Amino acid sequence: MIIAYIALAMLLLGFNLYSYWSWIVKTLTNVVMIFFFGVIYHSWPAVQGWPTERDLPPQFYLHAVNVAEPHRIYLWGTELQHGMSQNEPRAYSLPYTPALHDKVDKASRKLRKGLPVIGEVSNSLGNNTDLGSLEQTRITDQQIVFVDAPQGLVPGKN
Incomplete structure (x- = not known):
């Protein structure tokens, strides 16, 4: 997981430094990637099998x-x-x-x-x-x- 984060960060850095696209596209890409990092960070405990606080079966x-x-x-x-x-x-x-x-x-x-x-x-x-x-x-x-x-x-x- 850490390697995936580092790889995405390096790709994003390369995109920002060497791309000729407008700054609006670069900023939007950065915001979307930060949002995805947050979603993955908050969903990771559920993937690892931590106890759930809901869905107790009947x-x-x-x-x-x-x-x-x-x-x-x-x-x-x-x-x-x-x-x-x-x-x-x-x-x-x-x-x-x-x-x-x-x-x-x-x-x-x-x-x-x-x-x-x-x-x-x-x-x-x-x-x-x-x-x-x-x-x-x-x-x-x-x-x-x-x-x-x-x-x-x-x-x-x-």
Whole structure:
């Protein structure tokens, strides 16, 4: 990635120094390239697999939990919409609340005992029905429930 940035910067520098195009075209090219650098910089954490703060699926198989007490709660889960074999686990980041901490603590105790846990998000609270808005609703602690998974759903071990 760094090599790509350096190569683009060198091409842009060569374009600015040795091109006979007008200064308006050169300035516009510089502005567009700086914009693209910013877009890439802000989208890079999502590409690396950092936890997402949105898109918690309606039902997910809970693999692991990490509580960073005053700030965030992290969940690793597999979406159950297409079955366990269809998806890989995804990391989700939720804002810390004491109520969610209690729910997650109970679920993590079950996980440590080897009991499978399913997380369910109810859609009744806080639905975002405005299709013109690109923002998605954030999940609150009242919307998440952890239940025991049926034994047929437990993924096999290799």
